[in-house]
Every structure is written in C-alpha cells, then in structure tokens.
Amino acid sequence: MEKHKKILEYAISSLLRRTYRNLAVIVVFSFMVAVLSSVLFLTHSFKVEALNVLSDAPELIVQRISGGRHDLIPADYMKKIKEIFGVGEVIPRFWGYYYDRMTDSNYTLMGIDKNMRGLELLDGRMPTDSGECAIGKGVSDVRSAGIGGKMYLINSRGRVIAFKVVGVFTSGSNILTNDLVLLTKDSVKTFFGMPSGMATDIIVEVNNDYEEPFVISKIKELLPDTRPIMKREIIRTYDTVFSWRSGMILIMFFGALTAFCILAWDKATGLSDGERQEIGILKAIGWETSDILELKFWEGIVISLTSFLSGLILAYVHVFFFGASVFSPVLKGWSVLFPQFRLMPYISLYQVFIILFFTVVPYVASTIIPSWRAAITEPDSVMRG
Amino acid sequence: MDSVIKTYDIAKVFNPGMPDQIKAVTDISIEIERGGITVLKGPSGSGKTSLLSLIGCMSRPTSGRIIVNGKDVAKLPERFLTGIRRSTFGFVFQHFNLISGISVIENIMLPLYPSDIKLSSIRKRVESIMENLGISGKKDFSVQRLSGGEQQRVAIARSLINEPEVILADEPTAHLDSKLSEDLKDIFVTLQKEGKTIIIATHDPIIHEGGFAGRVIEMRDGMVKEVTVE
Known part of the structure; x- marks a missing residue:
C-alpha cells in the first residue's frame, strides 16, 4: 500500500x-x-x-382524422366503439391549445374528468363550476396567479373570460406542471366553441392489454376516419x-x-x-x-x-x-x-x-x-x- | 581474493550482423575485489562504459558469463536484473541523470519509492546521507539550481539510498574542476572505508593516478590492455 x-x-x-x-x-x-x-x-x-x-396517459386514444389532420370526433362514435368485444369504459375528452400572448406561452386547456391521473393538488381543489380553473405550479408562477386569483383568457370569439383559480397542482412531469390549465368540460367546449356532440378525442379502456391490437383493428374497420393511438407507440x-x-x-x-x-x-x-x-x-x-x-x-x-x-x-x-x-x-x-x-x-x-x-x-x-x-x-x- | 564480481570472456556487440555492427567489449575476464576501489581507465571509446554497464546488469553480454556474488547474471531476464540492480548496485552517471523539476530530497528518495518503506523512514535515511555528503542545506532546492559539484553529490546520495554493496561511477569527474574532483575522491575513500566496493570508469588522471585505486584496469579497443594492482 x-x-x-x-x-x-x-x-x-x-x-x-x-x-x-x-x-x-x-x-x-x-x-x-x-x-x-x-x-x-x-x-x-x-x-x-x-x-x-405519458405515464398517466390513457393506454388507447382514438382521434378523428380529417384531411390528414386531427379533427373533432363525433360523440356517437363512442357507442360503436363500446360495442367492440373487450372494450371497457369509453370516455370523451375535451381539450385544446391556447397561446397566451402575455407570457408568450402555449397552454393546454383541458376539461377535467375522473381520469385525470398523476396530478397532485398543492393547494385548493379541482374546478367544479364553469367560471373556475386549476392550474399547474409553473403556470401559477408565470402568471403570478394563486388561489383566489384570476386567469384571463381570450376565447374563440375574441372575448376575455376570467377564470377564478381554485386549485394549484404539481405533477411528476415538468411539462404538465408548466402548461396545463384544467377547466370543467363545459367550460372547455364553450371556450373553444366546440359544436355540441363533438369531443377532442376519445379514451378507450381495453380490459386485456393483449387485446389492444384486435380492438384497434376493429375500430379502424368500423370507423375508417379514426386514428387509434396506443401509449406504447407514442413512447416508442x-x-x-x-x-x-x-x-x-x-x-x-x-x-x-x-x-x-x-x-x-x-x-x-x-x-x-x-x-x-x-x-x-x-x-x-x-x-x-x-x-x-x-x-x-x-x-x-x-x-x-x-x-x-x-x-x-x-x-x-x-x-x-x-x-x-x-x-x-x-x-x-x-x-x-x-x-x-x-x-x-x-x-x-x-x-x-x-x-x-x-x-x-x-x-x-x-x-x-x-x-x-x-x-x-x-x-x-x-x-x- | 574475495571477489564480488567476476567476468569470463564477456563480449558485447551492438547491432550484430548489421553493417553498423560495433564490438564494444571483446573477451574480457576480470575480477573485482570486494571492498576495494577499482578504476577502469582508457580513452573515449575504449569500452569502459559498456563494461560498467554489463557489470551493473544494465545490459546483457552477447557472450560470456558475469558472476555477481556467486550468481551468473548474464542470461537472466530483465525482471530479475532489476532486482539485482536494486539490491547490489548504486549508480553515479556521467551526466548525473537527476530528474529535473523535483527537489533534491525527492531525487534521492526516488529509488525507494517502489518499496513498502514508509516515507518518514526514507526521509530520515536521506537526511543522514545528505548530512554526510555536506548537502543537507539543499534538500528542498530544485536540482537545476545546484552547481555541478552539488549535483554530483546528489547523484552519489541517490546511489547510496538503497545501501548497495557496489557503487558504479561513470566518468564522475567529467563535469567537475580539480578541487571538486579531489573532494569526490575523498567521498569515495570514505565509502570504501564503510565497506563499499567502488568501480569507477574514467580517463581523468586525478582518479587513476596517485595510488587512489587498489586496482587499475586499462582498456583499449574494447579489450583489457593491462591490470595494475597498487
């Protein structure tokens, strides 16, 4: 030594x-x-x-494609999907992107549903009323908006809408914490002017993971203008x-x-x-x-x-x-x-x-x-x- | 005679079989007396350094046998020769061959670095040798800052740190004036009295004349011309 x-x-x-x-x-x-x-x-x-x-994202999402681009999907597609053997719950999602000129930031405005996994409330609660919102910690910091504060967003008709911040959440992902704004489903539909009977996309629960390819092929067969996306494909x-x-x-x-x-x-x-x-x-x-x-x-x-x-x-x-x-x-x-x-x-x-x-x-x-x-x-x- | 080293018909040929082949040493058989001072004398190119190198296990002979303390070392592989060099020989080189950029004390300690002796013990040993050689005040100096005489003493100190039985010195006075050369002779005499065997290769009359050496081996053209015993 x-x-x-x-x-x-x-x-x-x-x-x-x-x-x-x-x-x-x-x-x-x-x-x-x-x-x-x-x-x-x-x-x-x-x-x-x-x-x-993606860890808390749904295993299978179905989008509608129109002219090669993602388009709103009719809610009645859900009924046909639900009838496929092996499919569990089918849930519509309502969301859209919002560019905020004030902070030069792009937010995702999403209608809250029971499938919102992976978000942890730091303070307050999730929105229950059309004038309320919950925001990610990053958004709260950028907008200097805490509980009780207001989020002013301009809707699709050019009108300024004030949402009361009722909750601030965090997540395992920095991206979600920095870009997500949660509203009620109705608020999202109204804000983006979505026609009734339409959703942004549809979450499909498949009871057995091994049956996913079969369910996907059935969806494509029944609804040729759709694009089913598996989570593992996105990850790959x-x-x-x-x-x-x-x-x-x-x-x-x-x-x-x-x-x-x-x-x-x-x-x-x-x-x-x-x-x-x-x-x-x-x-x-x-x-x-x-x-x-x-x-x-x-x-x-x-x-x-x-x-x-x-x-x-x-x-x-x-x-x-x-x-x-x-x-x-x-x-x-x-x-x-x-x-x-x-x-x-x-x-x-x-x-x-x-x-x-x-x-x-x-x-x-x-x-x-x-x-x-x-x-x-x-x-x-x-x-x- | 009690011999520490004996050589039998040793020869050293550089680049054998090539157009630039050189016969540095040819059929030399000599004995080195234990505890004595032996001088290898001769002009430049006479084979002194080659013989010293062979005796000191720094190179292997092309033919012949070299017996060091009763053991034939001529055909030993390099890894065994290193052990013999370390345990038996201390070298004082013509150009001192000190490592520049490190201090005097580090240069002297260097041969004992690859050993399990503690640094503090090595340091004590070095300080005692430096004291005897009159360079204790220079221990933290960088070797480049020393005079030729001081560098020579550092080289001698380094050769002694392993407590070798035999000191080999190649042209040790080549870079010294006559006063320093005389001082160096005194150092060698002291070392001999302490029981060391000294072998010096030189063409400096200060060393090979005047009865300083017990045995003078005169060399010419790679061969022994004459052996004088004082």
Missing part, C-alpha cells in the same frame, strides 16, 4: 512538472466529454420527461426521435472525437526524449517495469478522470442550469416548448459508464503502451547520457 501511495504521489508530481502540456490535454479532453455528456444527458432527460408525461416514437437526433449530433461530433483520439494517441505514443530518459533513469536506479507501468497508469488515470469529471460537471451545468443552450434547438426540433421549463436532472448511470469506458480507458491504454515499450528495454542507454 505504502509503495502504491508513493508511486501515485510521484505520478502527480510528474504531471505538475509538465503543467501546460497536461493542462492542454485536460481542456480538450474535458470539452469532448462535456459535449458527449451534454447530448446524452439532454436526450435522456427528454425521454424521461416524455415518459413522465419519442424514444426513436430523441435517439435519432442525439445520434445525428454524435455523428457530427465524430470528427472532433477522432481528432481527439489522434491527439491523445500522438501525445501518448510520442514519448519525448526527456520522458524516455526518465524511464531509463528509473529503471537504472531499481524501478521494475511494473512500477513504471503503475506510474504511467496513475498519470493516465489522474489526467483522464480529472477531464472526465470536469466534462461531466460542465455538461451537467450546461444541460440542467443553462437549458443546454447549445444543443437543445437541434434536439427539440421545430416543436419548441412553451413556457420554458428547466429540465429535471435525470442521469443514466449506464450512459455515464459508457462515456467513461470510451474516453478514460483508451486514454489510459494509450499512455501505458508506449511507456511499456520503453520500460522493457535495457537501461544501458541511460549510462551513455
């Missing part, structure tokens, strides 16, 4: 002797880790956030989209990654005369080849772990404190989210391990291998100066 401690101390003092050179490597290395980690942190957080939004789509986008960035970054690997290899394989001489001296005064390798191992570990941790911290700050300002436009795509929200710091240990494996291990190896080549040669050359 004492031996390893002394070799580690010597490794650190060796690194400090070549401060500028090692600092340059640490800067480049940290930057590379920071970029890689930022992309992976960001996509992982988006995926987790999307999963949180999110997953694919974010993986594809992060993949695109990583491919673009591949050039920089290759450049770094070349730099690291060049730095490591190109032992300077001074370093070669030092290895010879150490061998001549009694260091074993294994001692030299341990020295170089510690040097590699100190450099690469310092860079790795710095890069990780940089990425964490970049993604979770500055909203990943460099990459988020590419990763979010055109669907910009309003209001702005801070991503919850979800980190996958598996991804951290992958970054560690693909950065620290090659660097340490590229440090040890050339030193090993120098260390196994006879130290005679040292005698000759």
Whole structure:
C-alpha cells in the first residue's frame, strides 16, 4: 500500500512538472466529454420527461382524422366503439391549445374528468363550476396567479373570460406542471366553441392489454376516419426521435472525437526524449517495469478522470442550469416548448459508464503502451547520457 | 581474493550482423575485489562504459558469463536484473541523470519509492546521507539550481539510498574542476572505508593516478590492455 501511495504521489508530481502540456490535454479532453455528456444527458432527460408525461396517459386514444389532420370526433362514435368485444369504459375528452400572448406561452386547456391521473393538488381543489380553473405550479408562477386569483383568457370569439383559480397542482412531469390549465368540460367546449356532440378525442379502456391490437383493428374497420393511438407507440416514437437526433449530433461530433483520439494517441505514443530518459533513469536506479507501468497508469488515470469529471460537471451545468443552450434547438426540433421549463436532472448511470469506458480507458491504454515499450528495454542507454 | 564480481570472456556487440555492427567489449575476464576501489581507465571509446554497464546488469553480454556474488547474471531476464540492480548496485552517471523539476530530497528518495518503506523512514535515511555528503542545506532546492559539484553529490546520495554493496561511477569527474574532483575522491575513500566496493570508469588522471585505486584496469579497443594492482 505504502509503495502504491508513493508511486501515485510521484505520478502527480510528474504531471505538475509538465503543467501546460497536461493542462492542454485536460481542456480538450474535458470539452469532448462535456459535449458527449451534454447530448446524452439532454436526450435522456427528454425521454424521461416524455415518459413522465405519458405515464398517466390513457393506454388507447382514438382521434378523428380529417384531411390528414386531427379533427373533432363525433360523440356517437363512442357507442360503436363500446360495442367492440373487450372494450371497457369509453370516455370523451375535451381539450385544446391556447397561446397566451402575455407570457408568450402555449397552454393546454383541458376539461377535467375522473381520469385525470398523476396530478397532485398543492393547494385548493379541482374546478367544479364553469367560471373556475386549476392550474399547474409553473403556470401559477408565470402568471403570478394563486388561489383566489384570476386567469384571463381570450376565447374563440375574441372575448376575455376570467377564470377564478381554485386549485394549484404539481405533477411528476415538468411539462404538465408548466402548461396545463384544467377547466370543467363545459367550460372547455364553450371556450373553444366546440359544436355540441363533438369531443377532442376519445379514451378507450381495453380490459386485456393483449387485446389492444384486435380492438384497434376493429375500430379502424368500423370507423375508417379514426386514428387509434396506443401509449406504447407514442413512447416508442419519442424514444426513436430523441435517439435519432442525439445520434445525428454524435455523428457530427465524430470528427472532433477522432481528432481527439489522434491527439491523445500522438501525445501518448510520442514519448519525448526527456520522458524516455526518465524511464531509463528509473529503471537504472531499481524501478521494475511494473512500477513504471503503475506510474504511467496513475498519470493516465489522474489526467483522464480529472477531464472526465470536469466534462461531466460542465455538461451537467450546461444541460440542467443553462437549458443546454447549445444543443437543445437541434434536439427539440421545430416543436419548441412553451413556457420554458428547466429540465429535471435525470442521469443514466449506464450512459455515464459508457462515456467513461470510451474516453478514460483508451486514454489510459494509450499512455501505458508506449511507456511499456520503453520500460522493457535495457537501461544501458541511460549510462551513455 | 574475495571477489564480488567476476567476468569470463564477456563480449558485447551492438547491432550484430548489421553493417553498423560495433564490438564494444571483446573477451574480457576480470575480477573485482570486494571492498576495494577499482578504476577502469582508457580513452573515449575504449569500452569502459559498456563494461560498467554489463557489470551493473544494465545490459546483457552477447557472450560470456558475469558472476555477481556467486550468481551468473548474464542470461537472466530483465525482471530479475532489476532486482539485482536494486539490491547490489548504486549508480553515479556521467551526466548525473537527476530528474529535473523535483527537489533534491525527492531525487534521492526516488529509488525507494517502489518499496513498502514508509516515507518518514526514507526521509530520515536521506537526511543522514545528505548530512554526510555536506548537502543537507539543499534538500528542498530544485536540482537545476545546484552547481555541478552539488549535483554530483546528489547523484552519489541517490546511489547510496538503497545501501548497495557496489557503487558504479561513470566518468564522475567529467563535469567537475580539480578541487571538486579531489573532494569526490575523498567521498569515495570514505565509502570504501564503510565497506563499499567502488568501480569507477574514467580517463581523468586525478582518479587513476596517485595510488587512489587498489586496482587499475586499462582498456583499449574494447579489450583489457593491462591490470595494475597498487
């Protein structure tokens, strides 16, 4: 133990002797880790956030498609769907998007029903009357509207409607907390001017999950202008989209990654005369080849772990404190989210391990291998100066 | 004679079979007396450094046998030679070969880093050696800031830290003036009195003349020309 401690101390003092050179490597290395980690942190957080939004979403939603776009669905479709074998409850939903010019934010106005899962009231209650609303914590903060306050919204006929805030809720998902406004179903219908007998979409409960594909095909057969959407399909789509986008960035970054690997290899394989001489001296005064390798191992570990941790911290700050300002436009795509929200710091240990494996291990190896080549040669050359 | 080292017909050829082949040492058979001072004398290129390197297990002979304390080391693999170097030899190099950028005391402690001896014990041992060599006031200095004579003493201190039986010095006075060379001789005499075997390769008359060495081996063209016993 004492031996390893002394070799580690010597490794650190060796690194400090070549401060500028090692600092340059640490800067480049940290930057590379920071970029890689930022992309992976960001996509992982988006995926987790999307999963949180969807975790309490219905397993099957039926929308009506008109001209290739989502349209209001006639409520009498519910009767036909209900008759399909294996279908449980069928519930209409009433919701719509609302752009709030005051706060430059996009809200989802939704009619409350008994299926509102995953929302936790922080204060007050859910709306029961047409002039009432409950809002997410984020909306409450942006609008500075608490219990007893008013939410002024402009309806489809251009009239300002005041809703009394009777409840403030939170959720496992930041997106829901920041964009959801709950009204009674009738309020939503009136506000958006929905014709009677129409809903935004329909929730379908299927008694047995395995029967979902069968129910979907029956719905499509009975009601050809509908689009049944399974929750797991949405999750898979999110997953694919974010993986594809992060993949695109990583491919673009591949050039920089290759450049770094070349730099690291060049730095490591190109032992300077001074370093070669030092290895010879150490061998001549009694260091074993294994001692030299341990020295170089510690040097590699100190450099690469310092860079790795710095890069990780940089990425964490970049993604979770500055909203990943460099990459988020590419990763979010055109669907910009309003209001702005801070991503919850979800980190996958598996991804951290992958970054560690693909950065620290090659660097340490590229440090040890050339030193090993120098260390196994006879130290005679040292005698000759 | 009680010999610490014996060589039998050792030869060292660099780049054998190549157009630039060099025969550095040819068929040398010598004995090194335990506890004595032996000087390898000869002009530049006579094979002194190569012989010193072979004796000190820093390189292996192309042919012949080298016996160190009764053990043939000529064909031992590198990993065993390292152990013998560490336990038997202390080296003083021509160009000092100190590690720049670290302090005097760290340079001297360096041979004992890969051991389980506690740093505090090593430090005590180093301080005692530095005291004997008159450099105790320089322990925290960076080696680049020392004079040639001081650097030589640091190199000697480093060679002694392992408490070796044999000190090998290659042209130790090459970078010293005559006064410092005389001082160095005194250090070697003191070490000999402490029971060390000293082998010095040099072409400096201050060292090989005047009865300082018990045995002078004169070399030329990689061969032993004459052995003088004082």
